[in-house]
Amino acid sequence: MSLHPASFSTLEDYMSEVGQAARAAARVLATVSPQQKRTALLAVASVIRASAESIEAANAKDVEGATERGLSAAMIDRLLLTPDRIEGVARSVEAIADQADPVGGVIEEWEQPNGLRFRKVSVPIGVIGMIYESRPNVTVDAAALCIRSGNAVILRGGSEAVHSNRAFMAAIHDGLRAGDLPEAAVQLLGTQDRDAVGMMLRGLEGSVDMIIPRGGKGLVARVQQDARVPVLAHLDGLNHTYVHASADLDMAVDVVANAKMRRTGVCGATETVLVDKVVAAKFIPQLVERLGALGCELRGDVASRALDARINRATETDFATEHSAPILNLAIVSGMNDALAHIARYGSGHTDAIIATDEAAAARFLAGVDSAIVLHNASTQFADGGEFGFGAEIGIATGRLHARGPVGAQHLTTFKYNVTGDGTVRP
Amino acid sequence: MSLHPASFSTLEDYMSEVGQAARAAARVLATVSPQQKRTALLAVASVIRASAESIEAANAKDVEGATERGLSAAMIDRLLLTPDRIEGVARSVEAIADQADPVGGVIEEWEQPNGLRFRKVSVPIGVIGMIYESRPNVTVDAAALCIRSGNAVILRGGSEAVHSNRAFMAAIHDGLRAGDLPEAAVQLLGTQDRDAVGMMLRGLEGSVDMIIPRGGKGLVARVQQDARVPVLAHLDGLNHTYVHASADLDMAVDVVANAKMRRTGVCGATETVLVDKVVAAKFIPQLVERLGALGCELRGDVASRALDARINRATETDFATEHSAPILNLAIVSGMNDALAHIARYGSGHTDAIIATDEAAAARFLAGVDSAIVLHNASTQFADGGEFGFGAEIGIATGRLHARGPVGAQHLTTFKYNVTGDGTVRP
Numbered sequence: 001m002s003l004h005p006a007s008f009s010t011l012e013d014y015m016s017e018v019g020q021a022a023r024a025a026a027r028v029l030a031t032v033s034p035q036q037k038r039t040a041l042l043a044v045a046s047v048i049r050a051s052a053e054s055i056e057a058a059n060a061k062d063v064e065g066a067t068e069r070g071l072s073a074a075m076i077d078r079l080l081l082t083p084d085r086i087e088g089v090a091r092s093v094e095a096i097a098d099q100a101d102p103v104g105g106v107i108e109e110w111e112q113p114n115g116l117r118f119r120k121v122s123v124p125i126g127v128i129g130m131i132y133e134s135r136p137n138v139t140v141d142a143a144a145l146c147i148r149s150g151n152a153v154i155l156r157g158g159s160e161a162v163h164s165n166r167a168f169m170a171a172i173h174d175g176l177r178a179g180d181l182p183e184a185a186v187q188l189l190g191t192q193d194r195d196a197v198g199m200m201l202r203g204l205e206g207s208v209d210m211i212i213p214r215g216g217k218g219l220v221a222r223v224q225q226d227a228r229v230p231v232l233a234h235l236d237g238l239n240h241t242y243v244h245a246s247a248d249l250d251m252a253v254d255v256v257a258n259a260k261m262r263r264t265g266v267c268g269a270t271e272t273v274l275v276d277k278v279v280a281a282k283f284i285p286q287l288v289e290r291l292g293a294l295g296c297e298l299r300g301d302v303a304s305r306a307l308d309a310r311i312n313r314a315t316e317t318d319f320a321t322e323h324s325a326p327i328l329n330l331a332i333v334s335g336m337n338d339a340l341a342h343i344a345r346y347g348s349g350h351t352d353a354i355i356a357t358d359e360a361a362a363a364r365f366l367a368g369v370d371s372a373i374v375l376h377n378a379s380t381q382f383a384d385g386g387e388f389g390f391g392a393e394i395g396i397a398t399g400r401l402h403a404r405g406p407v408g409a410q411h412l413t414t415f416k417y418n419v420t421g422d423g424t425v426r427p
Numbered sequence: 428m429s430l431h432p433a434s435f436s437t438l439e440d441y442m443s444e445v446g447q448a449a450r451a452a453a454r455v456l457a458t459v460s461p462q463q464k465r466t467a468l469l470a471v472a473s474v475i476r477a478s479a480e481s482i483e484a485a486n487a488k489d490v491e492g493a494t495e496r497g498l499s500a501a502m503i504d505r506l507l508l509t510p511d512r513i514e515g516v517a518r519s520v521e522a523i524a525d526q527a528d529p530v531g532g533v534i535e536e537w538e539q540p541n542g543l544r545f546r547k548v549s550v551p552i553g554v555i556g557m558i559y560e561s562r563p564n565v566t567v568d569a570a571a572l573c574i575r576s577g578n579a580v581i582l583r584g585g586s587e588a589v590h591s592n593r594a595f596m597a598a599i600h601d602g603l604r605a606g607d608l609p610e611a612a613v614q615l616l617g618t619q620d621r622d623a624v625g626m627m628l629r630g631l632e633g634s635v636d637m638i639i640p641r642g643g644k645g646l647v648a649r650v651q652q653d654a655r656v657p658v659l660a661h662l663d664g665l666n667h668t669y670v671h672a673s674a675d676l677d678m679a680v681d682v683v684a685n686a687k688m689r690r691t692g693v694c695g696a697t698e699t700v701l702v703d704k705v706v707a708a709k710f711i712p713q714l715v716e717r718l719g720a721l722g723c724e725l726r727g728d729v730a731s732r733a734l735d736a737r738i739n740r741a742t743e744t745d746f747a748t749e750h751s752a753p754i755l756n757l758a759i760v761s762g763m764n765d766a767l768a769h770i771a772r773y774g775s776g777h778t779d780a781i782i783a784t785d786e787a788a789a790a791r792f793l794a795g796v797d798s799a800i801v802l803h804n805a806s807t808q809f810a811d812g813g814e815f816g817f818g819a820e821i822g823i824a825t826g827r828l829h830a831r832g833p834v835g836a837q838h839l840t841t842f843k844y845n846v847t848g849d850g851t852v853r854p
Contacts, residue, residue, distance in 0.1 A: 027771065031794050112816055116805060125827050126797070209827045230657060230828045251850035258852035344454065355850075366845040367458050370553070378543060378848030387853065388844070389539055400552050400636045400841050401657045402829040414827050417815070418793040421805030423678035423782075425685035426814065 002173075002183070005191045014191070015199045018154060019207025021184035022127045026152040028182050030124050034101035037147055040179025041097035044144065045090040047171035052086045058167035059136065066160050078134045079161055089137050089168075095391045096144040102410040103150045119418045124150035126209040128412065129200045130394070131156045131223060133215030136164035142212075143172050143186040145394045149412035152185050154208065156200060158215070159192040203229040212395050212407070232407055234398040236348035237267030238322045239380045242339045242365065244356035245278040251377065252283060252355040253290050258379040259353065260328050261294045267396060268351050268383030271322055272329035274339045275304070280332045284308050291328060300330035319346050336361060340368045347371060349398040351383040372397065372404035429600075429610070432618045441618070442626045445581060446634025448611035449554045453579040455609050457551050461528035464574055467606025468524035471571065472517040474598040479513045485594035486563065493587050505561045506588055516564050516595075522818045523571040529837040530577045546845045551577035553636040555839065556627045557821070558583045558650060560642030563591035569639075570599050570613045572821045576839035579612050581635065583627060585642070586619040630656040639822050639834070659834055661825040663775035664694030665749045666807045669766045669792065671783035672705040678804065679710060679782040680717050685806040686780065687755050688721045694823060695778050695810030698749055699756035701766045702731070707759045711735050718755060727757035746773050763788060767795045774798060776825040778810040799824065799831035 003021060008014035029037075048055065059081040066076050081089075108120040128151050130142045139157055146153035157165040169188045176183050189196055200208060201223060211231045213223035220235050241259050243252045259270035275283055284307045288298055292310060299314035311330060318329050319342075333339045343352055353375040354365040362376040373383050383406070385393025390408030397403050403411035430448060435441035456464075475482065486508040493503050508516075535547040555578050557569045566584055573580035584592040596615045603610050616623055627635060628650060638658045640650035647662050668686050670679045686697035702710055711734045715725055719737060726741035738757060745756050746769075760766045770779055780802040781792040789803040800810050810833070812820025817835030824830050830838035 027795075027797070030797065110816065112814070116809065116814075118815065123797075230826075248850070255850055255852055262853055362847075368454075370454065370457065370550075371843065373844045373846060375846040375848065378846055378851040379853050381853040382543065382846065382848075382851070387539070387543075388545065389537065399657075402841075404841060405844050414829075414831060416798065417800045417832050419800060419802040419805055419809065420789075421802065421809075423675070423682055424805040424809070425682055426689055426806050426808040 019204030022152040025182040025184040029150045036179045040175045043178035044175030045093040047174045048090045055167040058163040061163040093144045117420045122413045128153045129208040129211045131213045133158040136161045139165045139168045145409045148409040155188045201227040232397045237350040238348040239351045241270045241353045242274040245276040246358035247355040268381045270380045296326040303332040304330045351380045446631030449579040452609040452611040456577045463606045467602045470605035471602030472520040474601045475517040482594040485590040488590040520571045544847045549840045555580045556635040556638045558640045560585040563588045566592045566595045572836045575836040582615045628654040659824045664777040665775040666778045668697045668780045669701040672703040673785035674782040695808045697807045723753040730759040731757045778807045
């Protein structure tokens, strides 16, 4: 049974009840067996498969509404559920079902001279608030990762996906029942009132432990600005690839082309290439050639433009912008310190890479760049929970506390200390 | 060279520069050798010892000022530095110097089928803002734990301890120089302007990663309310000891007496004892006898008062109050579920204990209580970083994110991913 706003006299009352139901469910989830969670997840996947047609029908209503409201083709594509995509959602839940249970494990264990035995054990965080936009698969991914990690979740999806989200929720609640887990473990808000978002961001009187926003920058920025509870998110993916003096230049061209152009809209795309001055004259024309052929505009500093007339002028703003488009910034740097300083100044702490054959230089870069993900001889587009082997991700975090980079089920946990004595008192 | 507010035209300019200096120092600290940090810490300890007399003289000025302003004897005692206490501070720094370096280690390592090699490595958080009151030893403890963990720290101590703090800072800066570390790794604010605290709580334009408040509840509540960056802290230590039906009652009396009365003002003190109804008639008179002899007032629910006339009436407010005084709340519960529900309702997530010989019951309590520290057959007064073997603690956290319980050098770290390929691109 889901709570419904119409049964409450005010939005505050409804949201408060949603929060309390989530907290109560979280207390149950914290101590259920790994097997119960697996059973629930496998049931979710199988119900999604069995009800693919009704999910498609619900989705058709959303797509129709979005078309009427004149949403862009890209937004409608994000919204659209095809049979293949629904199958993909079911498979993703199955993959999460098969992951090792991330809670209940002993992280560390030790004994003190007075005989007290300490065990640091992993436990769920509690209640996660998820605020997201159009993609309906986020409903299922977030629910599955939270069930796996023993957290209750309150979902607030976008208005454009409301029918699709409700159809998925029916499958999720069937699955929770199959695993004998409380339905309030996963709640989808029954209102699109924006005030409800504000209440979630203030934590529903202590009922929400963490907020994860997923969507456009407007959404993430609002959440980061207004939240009074911890937020796991990234606003920008302003990523760099540094072509070191020792780089294999053919490799560098291949990797940069992939890092920028595989998909320009993802947060792991490279926005700026830093080229060591030692190899600039040789490398830059090759890069311009390849990226030009791929339809990418290059915007460079004065030094790089002197090497190739096809490069447009980059402004200060360009270096501080996540283009999310086929536009690549280019700057020539005079060595490692210069590259590290550029990244420290303009980077967003998301993902940065070095191309180098010099292992010592690579090690210095990996240690010296203060980003969640730092790569050596690989494309920044690997910034993705699936590519890390996490099965799925609920988001990517660029903050420095609790978790960084792709956030999987294992990061939706915290710890506590269990301490055992034999009547031990403190002198 | 420390920055001085008089050299800046506005407080904002000064604070902004303090933040930038801290961030720059943090970048250096993140990659220095464990040996450099150890050398610096040992030098801090030896300079503190060598300048014990001048530290005492500086402290005398603070004590004199506090006496003139009519501060309480307890506050003056917290402020006072004796030769013994100064020696204790130096020893604490040496203990931290000898701890294993908590950064640079590989937490996890794996390879994906495409050949990418992942290393999750521990790194410092960056810049910590420490806001605290009278105890001058916090200046040194916080500085030492931050140096050990490779974090820069901005200290804002209480006005009543300003001379003592400055005397300690001279030793800390001598030590940093001895280890060839930047002096801005540890900065003590050169102003007591309260607006400076507000700026720290807003993060100094992204220069502060985390705030740790230490002091009275007024201070902690203000920090938790106003901070726009993550806060590691505890407001209340409303701790329970549950005397289970299977408890060894002699042990229970001993442990409760210690948990309440060893020191009533510490955050690990027990405030409420929950007694299983099965043992209440036998246990409660024994407890009243012992605690009465220790000068502790008992406030109980109706059922417990029926068993012993020496128990005063507890109100709802009592069960929700951290007395921090020789007052103990008492309630009779009808089993485990009732005890867990009481703790979930009134507890502050700090430290709770069960006294039981029944191992299954103890296991259920350890799993079911959602607090940072949960003990079996031991006193809640063990809630302390030193007792955990952490050497020292910068505070105790009751939040659920990043770290819980006593916060030592190992908890002032985060992680990042280093990923190595051989020109690997994403298909």
